[in-house]
Amino acid sequence: MKKLATLAAGLSLATALIGVSCSVHANTTAAVGQPAPAFSARDTAGRTVSLADFKGKTVVLEWVNPGCPYVQKHYRSANMQGTQREATGQGVVWLAVNSTAVDHGDYLAPGALADWMKAQRAAASATLMDPDGKVGRAYGARTTPHMYVIDAKGTLVYAGAIDSKPTASVSDIAGATNHVKAALAETLAGKPVTVPLTRAYGCSVKYPSGA
Amino acid sequence: MSCSLLLPAARRRLAFAATWAPALAACALALAAPAGAAGAGAVVTTPQVRAELVAHAPEGVVPGKPLQLGLLIEHQPHWHTYWKNPGDSGLPTTLAFTLPAGFSTGEIRWPTPARLPIGPLMNFGYEGRLLLPVAVQVPASFSGESLEVKLRADWLVCKDVCIPEGGDFSLQLPARAATAGHAEAFAAAEAAAPRPAAGAKAQAEIKEGALQVRISGLPAAWQGRDLQLFPETAGVLNNAAPVQGRWESGQWSAAIPIDAQRSAGPETMPVVLTAAGQPSGLEVTVQVTAPWPPLAQAPQAATGTAGSAALAGPAGTAAPAPAEPIGLALALVAALAGGLLLNLMPCVFPVLSLKIIGFTRHAEDRRSLLAGGLAYTAGVVVSFVALAGLLLALRAGGEQIGWGFQLQSPAVVAALAVLFTLIGLNLAGVFEFGSVLPSRIAAAQARHPLVDSALTGVLAVAVASPCTAPFMAASLGVAMMLPTHEALAIFAALGLGMALPYLAASAWPRLARMLPRPGPWMANFKALMAFPMFATVVWLTWVLGQQTSIDGAAALLGLLVAVAFGAWALGSPTLGRGARRGFSAAALALLAAALVWAVPSWRQDAVAAMPGTSGAVAGQEADRWQPWSAERVAQLTAEGRPVFVDFTAAWCVTCQFNKRTTLNQPEVVAAFERKRVVLLRADWTRRDAAIAAELARMQRSGVPVYALYSPGAAGPRLLSEILSVGEVTAALAELPD
Numbered sequence: 001m002k003k004l005a006t007l008a009a010g011l012s013l014a015t016a017l018i019g020v021s022c023s024v025h026a027n028t029t030a031a032v033g034q035p036a037p038a039f040s041a042r043d044t045a046g047r048t049v050s051l052a053d054f055k056g057k058t059v060v061l062e063w064v065n066p067g068c069p070y071v072q073k074h075y076r077s078a079n080m081q082g083t084q085r086e087a088t089g090q091g092v093v094w095l096a097v098n099s100t101a102v103d104h105g106d107y108l109a110p111g112a113l114a115d116w117m118k119a120q121r122a123a124a125s126a127t128l129m130d131p132d133g134k135v136g137r138a139y140g141a142r143t144t145p146h147m148y149v150i151d152a153k154g155t156l157v158y159a160g161a162i163d164s165k166p167t168a169s170v171s172d173i174a175g176a177t178n179h180v181k182a183a184l185a186e187t188l189a190g191k192p193v194t195v196p197l198t199r200a201y202g203c204s205v206k207y208p209s210g211a
Numbered sequence: 212m213s214c215s216l217l218l219p220a221a222r223r224r225l226a227f228a229a230t231w232a233p234a235l236a237a238c239a240l241a242l243a244a245p246a247g248a249a250g251a252g253a254v255v256t257t258p259q260v261r262a263e264l265v266a267h268a269p270e271g272v273v274p275g276k277p278l279q280l281g282l283l284i285e286h287q288p289h290w291h292t293y294w295k296n297p298g299d300s301g302l303p304t305t306l307a308f309t310l311p312a313g314f315s316t317g318e319i320r321w322p323t324p325a326r327l328p329i330g331p332l333m334n335f336g337y338e339g340r341l342l343l344p345v346a347v348q349v350p351a352s353f354s355g356e357s358l359e360v361k362l363r364a365d366w367l368v369c370k371d372v373c374i375p376e377g378g379d380f381s382l383q384l385p386a387r388a389a390t391a392g393h394a395e396a397f398a399a400a401e402a403a404a405p406r407p408a409a410g411a412k413a414q415a416e417i418k419e420g421a422l423q424v425r426i427s428g429l430p431a432a433w434q435g436r437d438l439q440l441f442p443e444t445a446g447v448l449n450n451a452a453p454v455q456g457r458w459e460s461g462q463w464s465a466a467i468p469i470d471a472q473r474s475a476g477p478e479t480m481p482v483v484l485t486a487a488g489q490p491s492g493l494e495v496t497v498q499v500t501a502p503w504p505p506l507a508q509a510p511q512a513a514t515g516t517a518g519s520a521a522l523a524g525p526a527g528t529a530a531p532a533p534a535e536p537i538g539l540a541l542a543l544v545a546a547l548a549g550g551l552l553l554n555l556m557p558c559v560f561p562v563l564s565l566k567i568i569g570f571t572r573h574a575e576d577r578r579s580l581l582a583g584g585l586a587y588t589a590g591v592v593v594s595f596v597a598l599a600g601l602l603l604a605l606r607a608g609g610e611q612i613g614w615g616f617q618l619q620s621p622a623v624v625a626a627l628a629v630l631f632t633l634i635g636l637n638l639a640g641v642f643e644f645g646s647v648l649p650s651r652i653a654a655a656q657a658r659h660p661l662v663d664s665a666l667t668g669v670l671a672v673a674v675a676s677p678c679t680a681p682f683m684a685a686s687l688g689v690a691m692m693l694p695t696h697e698a699l700a701i702f703a704a705l706g707l708g709m710a711l712p713y714l715a716a717s718a719w720p721r722l723a724r725m726l727p728r729p730g731p732w733m734a735n736f737k738a739l740m741a742f743p744m745f746a747t748v749v750w751l752t753w754v755l756g757q758q759t760s761i762d763g764a765a766a767l768l769g770l771l772v773a774v775a776f777g778a779w780a781l782g783s784p785t786l787g788r789g790a791r792r793g794f795s796a797a798a799l800a801l802l803a804a805a806l807v808w809a810v811p812s813w814r815q816d817a818v819a820a821m822p823g824t825s826g827a828v829a830g831q832e833a834d835r836w837q838p839w840s841a842e843r844v845a846q847l848t849a850e851g852r853p854v855f856v857d858f859t860a861a862w863c864v865t866c867q868f869n870k871r872t873t874l875n876q877p878e879v880v881a882a883f884e885r886k887r888v889v890l891l892r893a894d895w896t897r898r899d900a901a902i903a904a905e906l907a908r909m910q911r912s913g914v915p916v917y918a919l920y921s922p923g924a925a926g927p928r929l930l931s932e933i934l935s936v937g938e939v940t941a942a943l944a945e946l947p948d
Contacts (some may be wrong), residue, residue: 015810031471031845032507035906035926069375105372133331138904140472142299142332155925157507168300168367168375197474198509199446202299203373207330 029115030139032196036148036156037138041097041128045112051124056152058092058187062124062162063205065098065144066116067106067182069168070202074145075167077121077170080162083180090188096124099136106130116164133207140148145201149183158183160198162210255378259368261285264360264380265342268390272358274351279397280316281344282306282364282380284337285873292366293339294324294447298334304343309361313350319343323485323492324441329371335441335449342393342400355674358384405492413497415480417504420842421446421466424591426495433493436486438463442480446474451556469842476503505845510633510832519693539697543704550708583664584717588710590668595706596699598672603695618876620898621758621813624862625767627673628751632771633778635744641775648944661753668710684743741778750864757861757896759813766809773805835880841905843921851922852887855948858906858916861896865932866915882943888919921946 008142027208030037040050047169051059062080065071073100074080096117101109108116110129130136139159149158155177156180164175253264263283270276282304284292292299300667308316322341327334381486424440438456442448449468456465478499483492491657495508653777748771780786780794837843840855847854857874859866873879883890895902895914906912909929917934918927919942930938 031841032844033849035908038910067372069373137331138908153925160474169303190448193507197472199474201302202300203369204329204332206371207332209330 015135016207023146024127030148030156030159031101032156034156035154036150037139039135041130041135043126043128044110044117045127046110049128051150051154054093058152058184059150060087060092060094060098061148061150062094062138063099063141063144064096064110064127065099065100065106065203065206066113068144068203070083071144071168074162074173075122078121079173079174080145081120081122085176086181086183088123089126090184092184092188094124096122096127097130097135097141098127098142098204099130099133101133103208104206106206111157119120126211131208133205135161136205136207138178141205143200145202146200146205147180148177149187151187155191158196159197159200159202161202164198166199220461228940253380253382255364255380255486257368257374257376258369259287259290259374259376262364262366262368262378263766264362264364264382266360266382266384266390267344267394268384269394271388271390272349272353272355272384274349274353274840276348276349278349279344280308280347280360280362281342281360281393281397281400283393283396284341284343284366286338286341286368289338290368290370291327291334291336292341292368293334293336294441295319295321296335296441297367297690298327298336298445298450299332300329301336301369302333304364304366306343306345307363308347309363310347311353311355311358313352315348315350317346317348319345320400321402322400322731323483324406326439326441328451331451334427335450340396342396342844344397344400344404353386355386357386364608405494405619407495408495411493411494411495413482415497415499416501417469417499417846418466419838420840420846421462421468422499423466423498424460425464426497427462427903429461429484429493433484433489434458436460436488436656438465439485440465440467441483441485442494443483444475444477446470447477447480449598461665469871471842473503473506476506504849506765534677539700542701546701546704547708547711550705551711553709554712579660579719582661584714586661586664587706587717588714590665591672591710592668592703592706593665594672595702595709599702601827603698604660621755623757623764623808624751624755625770625813628748628755628767629774629797630769631751632774633745634777635741635748636775637782638741638744642778671709751862753843754896755813763809763812766805766812770802770805770809777802777816798929808840830909833884834894836890841901843891847889848920848922851924853886854891854920855883855888856891856893856916856918856920856927857897858902858911858914858918860894862915869915869932869934871918871938873936876936879936879939882940884944886943888943888946889939919946 036051037057038051041048042047062084066075071080085092098108098113113129117124120206128135135141139146140150147158147160147162148156151157161181162180163173163178165177179195179198182195186189186193222649255262261284265281267279267281268276272278284304286292293303294302297303304319306319310316317397320335324335324337327336327338328504360376360380360382362380362382363377365375367373367375408429408767411424411426413424415424417423417842435458440454442450447470449470453466454467456463474867479500480497481494482497483494485492535566688831752764752767755767777795777798780798783791786794807859844856846855857870859867861867861871893899893902893905895906906914906916909927911918911929917930917932919930920927928942930942
């Protein structure tokens, strides 16, 4: 009996560990009007930050990549920093997320990314590292920048672009509508967001390839 | 870097032209690639592209005669620019011509694009040589000697990084001489442009989160081919999802998934169709017949449900609401309790009886009993942790799987069926293990009873994995979200809980002594235990049949016969040497033949079933339950219908139990009908990334999960894993009428 158990156990562990093929397709699970997907990631200081930490607060997620000209457009013009400052000044939690794969040329180590954010005088509450793209995929983040607003009850109320003019020129910022500011104003006043979805523009998020 | 200002002369804009910044901003971007001389020539060269303003005026610039202008872009290898709908990211090239008064330009005649996948995203664009032609109307009043054309073009060129570039071009065209230096490029661009499909009728309706497109009247050469569809409207469809089209009596139909974050709801959608072997595409305008659902369900106040129901387990504590992960300590305690309950689950019980046989042999020797118990515990805990580690590693690798993933692969199910057949045959006395292995190894095993105990623990874990006891679900869901070491601690607690009864009995032999003494009854008991083994094989064969087809299940049975024959030939104690040799050879040949027959019928791509519709339910059930999709749930709740989703799998015993008992009770069926609840079934028998992602969102990693969505609530209410009629009817009673 014991000998059979040995063989059985060995076989069963072997069979239980048979590998599965990698499925490539990314699935968007976040949808506006639905609860925002939970996530947990390390920030540039090494602390673990979870969405659940901010229960009861409005949260903004900003997908960032310093190497992307569209992110640079909003940072060099101080548009993004201004939006961040206005938001955090009203008690909103602003999380910048970087989902660039480690082997991509745009990848910045946590320290370097933190330095860049500091040099830009960013007012984000935390900058999260998402090198395996888990958080990005859960939210369907496609571009940098890609913006999401989550209300205090945990529902995703806005997903899309930072503003209404999809170009790389700083001069277009002044004439464009800042969708994040508008969504935050309505959410903090308890009103439904009138423009809940727009098409995000920018460079593609540099997810790890083959995964 | 071009630092020129846009000229103030009268300009004609094209429909998608966006004004690019004046020089200051462009300079400040400080990127590589000077965008060319300030309005000096017809060519702008950057490290990524060579762009040239070209013209085609075979009869000169004369009113009424054709004139075409265009931007000829030659991309460096692997660099690309974008189509009018760039896809998930990127921006289309824009052309802003400056021409004398009276001239009018048409839209860019975009050549048929190519799909440019980048990781999990999809873009549409061009590589290599590209000409973007624009038709120009020469006014009757034109009478100059030459025409001066100025162009401001901007494009986004990307490889793995993106560089917005642009340039100012100018060109002089002689009015009375032909300009046809690029005739070949213009002809190629004309050939590459999608042709309008005359006589084609295209309609679409929105169903189950996909755009169900039907196109008829396509040219004969296109019939029966694999088509690809490029939407000209951005922000509507899921660009990366593969599209499976079907041809039926001249009509092509496909269900194209809609973008979960759709930002537009157009009534007509022009699309470009391409087919392998056809030189260019067809342009078809799709009429969307049904109105689009609202873009976003307006967030409403939560209806104050706790989001959970009391569980049927002995402790009776409530499971956590989906949005509140339980603390680590509570999770560990819950995991321990869950492991204990695992011993009672239907798929563990046969192995439990194996353990009992082991006890009765060692009841006298207290120390070895305890040592065996500890070894078993170690085996169980280590294998739980190892499986969890593998799960987390695979999950980190981007795999969409959850607990129970082993049984989603036909090969694994088949291997387990072979294993249980062998165990059953040995228990029934068909062969003796001692004569299968060489005597040296058989003796070595006897010398290490501790190793045997440990490996018995491993066997128990392999068998238990698909069954999730009530407490396990929440713990597993939490564990997936936590850092690795905390997740592994939870799995270790699960293992400890599962091994506790065995360990307790081995530590206090009084418990073991309560078991009957060894005697002739043991041979009968051993043979009796063969039958639960065979029953498990029946269940595994059914699971394999659900995953593949009846042919796959029959192939497995054939393989089992071959294996049984082999085991008898090699291990029967009563065969003579010559007979053994002869039968063994025959058995080997039979086994090889069975494998050759069986393996192809289990392969993933041999299965025609679509995810979410495999595991078909027989009879009237099929009419009541519809396939699940996240978009369908959103659509139904937006319409005000309550939705009940049954996340199930063929290999999940608890799921099948609930399906056949509680969910089939007439009172439950009546309650569903009274409240007009739509019943959706998410079948996870085979790997399905959408279902796995949805489970992760609800902080579960295994099935069953029963989710009740009431219109107006923020999230689903999750019911307990062992459903009772009372629980379901009580939850339904709370729904608005």
